[in-house]
Amino acid sequence: MRRAEAEPRPGASGTSESESAQRWAALAARDAGADGLFVYAVRTTGVYCRPSCPSRAAKPDNVTFHATCAAAEAAGFRPCRRCRPDEAPLAERQAAAVARACRLIDAAETLPTLESLAAAAGLSAFHFHRVFRTVTGITPKAYASARLAERVARRLPAAGTVTEAVFAAGYNASSRFYAQGSGRLGMTPSAYRKGGPGVAIRFAVAACSLGAILVAATPRGVCAILLGDDPDALVRDLQDRFPRADLSPGDAAFDLWVAAVVGLVEAPGRGLDLPLDIGGTAFQQRVWDALRAVPIGTTTTYVEIARAIGAPTAMRAVAQACGANRLAVVVPCHRVVRSDGALSGYRWGVARKRALLDREAAR
Numbered sequence: 001m002r003r004a005e006a007e008p009r010p011g012a013s014g015t016s017e018s019e020s021a022q023r024w025a026a027l028a029a030r031d032a033g034a035d036g037l038f039v040y041a042v043r044t045t046g047v048y049c050r051p052s053c054p055s056r057a058a059k060p061d062n063v064t065f066h067a068t069c070a071a072a073e074a075a076g077f078r079p080c081r082r083c084r085p086d087e088a089p090l091a092e093r094q095a096a097a098v099a100r101a102c103r104l105i106d107a108a109e110t111l112p113t114l115e116s117l118a119a120a121a122g123l124s125a126f127h128f129h130r131v132f133r134t135v136t137g138i139t140p141k142a143y144a145s146a147r148l149a150e151r152v153a154r155r156l157p158a159a160g161t162v163t164e165a166v167f168a169a170g171y172n173a174s175s176r177f178y179a180q181g182s183g184r185l186g187m188t189p190s191a192y193r194k195g196g197p198g199v200a201i202r203f204a205v206a207a208c209s210l211g212a213i214l215v216a217a218t219p220r221g222v223c224a225i226l227l228g229d230d231p232d233a234l235v236r237d238l239q240d241r242f243p244r245a246d247l248s249p250g251d252a253a254f255d256l257w258v259a260a261v262v263g264l265v266e267a268p269g270r271g272l273d274l275p276l277d278i279g280g281t282a283f284q285q286r287v288w289d290a291l292r293a294v295p296i297g298t299t300t301t302y303v304e305i306a307r308a309i310g311a312p313t314a315m316r317a318v319a320q321a322c323g324a325n326r327l328a329v330v331v332p333c334h335r336v337v338r339s340d341g342a343l344s345g346y347r348w349g350v351a352r353k354r355a356l357l358d359r360e361a362a363r
Contacts, residue, residue: 023065026051032089039066039085041077048072053083095313097121098135101128102143111144135310138282203238204250205231208262210352213328214238215250215258221275225261225328227348265329268296268356269363272330280324287321288331297360299337323347329356 026034034051041048042058048066049055066072069079069086079086087093101117117140118128132140201223203216214234216224226234239247250258257274264272278288290308294300302315302322311317322333325347334353338344346353 020065023051024060027063028057030054032091035085035089039069039072040064041066041072041075046077047080048077048085049080050083050085050089053080053085055080055082091312094131095135095311097123097128098132098311099313101132101140102136105140105144114140136283136286138286143282199245201238201245201247202250202254203235203247204254204258205234206258206262208265210265210348210355213258213262213265215261217250217254217257218277220277222257222261222327222330223277223279224326225330226326227328227352261329265356266359267363268329268360276327276330278327278331280321283317284321284324287318288325288327291322291325291332291335292330294332294335296332297363299335299341299357301339302336303339305336332356335360 023034023038023040025031026037027040030052032050032052037051039048039050041064043062043064044058048069064075066075066077072085073079083090088096098121101121104112104117104120114125114129117132118125121128121131123131129140132143136143199218201216201218203214203224205212205214207213210227211229212227212231212234214224214226214228214231214237215222216226216238224238226237228234260272260274263270278285280288286309287305290305291300293308302318303312306312306314306318309318322336325331325333328334328348334346334356336344343350343353343357
């Protein structure tokens, strides 16, 4: 096989033999991770493609590599219409289309139809539905329902009535909200509007090696694990969230829950076999699920979490979701570090973050 033309040698174009071998391997595997690093051109078709292009493999003698799209076009090749190497990667284009759809849903007074969202994305309704679910992990309808429920939650405290808040949020019937969105509040809408009166939340403050720790639970499960230096400040934090909830000290049975949480802090490998009331938006729950999938003793980055949930451009939203986490250690946002490996901010202090990572690494 003559590969001198297809595999440039050192000195001819600055490409080493090892780099050429890596390019051939990426091409054979249709490795999407190599997209953007180089393109390959096929003499017989006159087109150039991404390494991940699904087109039928070309004969090696007809293939040349080029560092950039501009270099390939300067050599007389045109971009492939299938993989579009001169445009953003498919995943980025899909993420951008979904982001536009999410903005339309967020800004709309009433839920846009699937057809109108698909048209705005330039896709068929069937294809758009599949892409949206691939990128976000939920359907457009589920996302819209979550956003409507969040609007109700924001409006309830200041609304005159629950019905007023429901219609102001964009529901065309209060029955639709009670069927689809009320479960996200963790209590009845009227109770949420009034600051949680009658909602039973047990809590207790204990000491651990990281300072003070507050554990709180609704009837559904543990809803907050807060760390800090001042026990009173932790209690105030809980009170601020539900100023009229029925907060009560935990009993002897609840002390066992607190002990289990403290045990998790001291020995992260033991896990926590307790029910959880995580709450949060649909997006936050996806981020928190991805964090809980990070193996103990390892770290990740906002970029990696964004990719893991299928939203590679949502690093800022991922960071905000980490900051909104109220279940310290259980949802291990302490495992998120900067891309260079340095420790970034942590809601409960960088020193605690370092201590948790050191314990997990030692394990």
